[in-house]
Amino acid sequence: MLMLLNVGRSELPPEMEPIQIMKSLFLYAMKYNPKDFYHFEPGLYGPISYEVYEHLRKLISEDLIMTKPAPGKSWPLYTLTSKGKRMAEELGERYPGVASDLLKVKKEVMKRSFLDLLHFIYSRYPNYASKSIIRFPQGGDR
Amino acid sequence: MTLIIALLCKEGIVMASDGQSTVWSAGGPPIRIPSQKIFPIGNKMLFAASGTVGIIQQAKRIMSAFEQDADRGFSYELVDKIRQNLFRVFQQELQRHKTFWKGTGYEKVEHAPTADILLAYCECKTGRPCTELVHITRDAFYETLTEQGFATTGIGDIFAYTILGNYYRKDIDISRGIILAYRVIKTAIETGAWGLGEPIDIWTLTCDGPKRIKGPELDAVRDAYGAWMEAERSIFYETTSSYSR
Secondary structure, eight states: HHHHTTTTTTTSOBBBBBHHHHHHHHHHHHHOOOOOOOOOEEEBBBOOOOHHHHHHHHHHTTTTTEEOTTOOSSSSEEOOOHHHHHHHHHHHHHHHHHHHHHHHHHHHTTTTTTHHHHHHHHHHHHHGGTTTTTTOOOOOOO | EEEEEEETTTTTTEEEEEEEEEOOOOSOEEEEEEOOOEEEEEEEEEEEEEEEEEHHHHHHHHHHHHHHHHOOOOOOHHHHHHHHHHHHHHHHHHHHHHHTTTTTTTOOOOGSSSSSEEEEEEEEETTTEEEEEEETTTTTEEETTTTTTEEEETTTTTHHHHHHHHHHOOOOOOHHHHHHHHHHHHHHHHOOOOOOOOEEEEEEEEEEEEEETTTHHHHHHHHHHHHHHHHHHHHHHHHHHOOOO
């Protein structure tokens, strides 16, 4: 989580929306199949992991990440604290391959609008869209 | 101040409220405190109330005494017993209020402390939920709102009627019901200025009994609501066109 929030900070916004975090970690799990990672299941807006939410809460309580209000949005933005940034940088140096893979998925996610992101994921992983409250016509382009 | 809503859904009932109450400090202005407004009564009933905190506390104690009766099954005799007990409390408080404030101009009925109560009931019969919604008013009159499918109490109910009028239908599944309930309370908190406040409290009542949505599950509801809003905004701006007169 800390590494995800830290990678690409020079070229991408320093904050992430919760759905961007969730979908980045999901794409990372699907593409790279890491061991001992978050478990994803079909949720109301596609793949979801309650462990991700638990982890976000834990990292806030440990002063490693913080939230900021997102104007006009119902969710907060998540960003690293200075303590979290130091820890993320140490992790990045220790695991450069993971940081590089996380950056790839983060770029894939951050360049898309909200609906484009959902469509991108639902079209590739339709099993995870089965409980979604947002549906797209099959084969429909956006 | 308070807003509470209850929705009948395919799999049971969703109840949601805001999370703040207004209480009177001694000699000072009213203050806002965090407050739980929805409570399970046994395994088949949820109780919620708007109104004066002290009366709600008394009403909750009365309700707790009916826990075993409620678990045995719903009946209008049970509702009537509850109503009669609440009536005694409401009436005593009204008399106390009128006696105490007599001659000051503040003794009017509308200033008396009272409570407006919602009861939601869900019992599983042959694998299917049978649900009831009962509204007990501040004068202990009661009405069933099961046919209507939803009920509200509290000051922000105009938001509830507006949003539910647009989106609620009786065959709504409980996952959508949760997000719809979240939207009603969130909109009222964000738009209204009457002392409504976070945290949003959501309960479900199904064949599995009462369950509070909290922690990571509530975070997921917040984001599902956010996803709905994003989709709605996109549809409005992407699928409608502008024109100049």
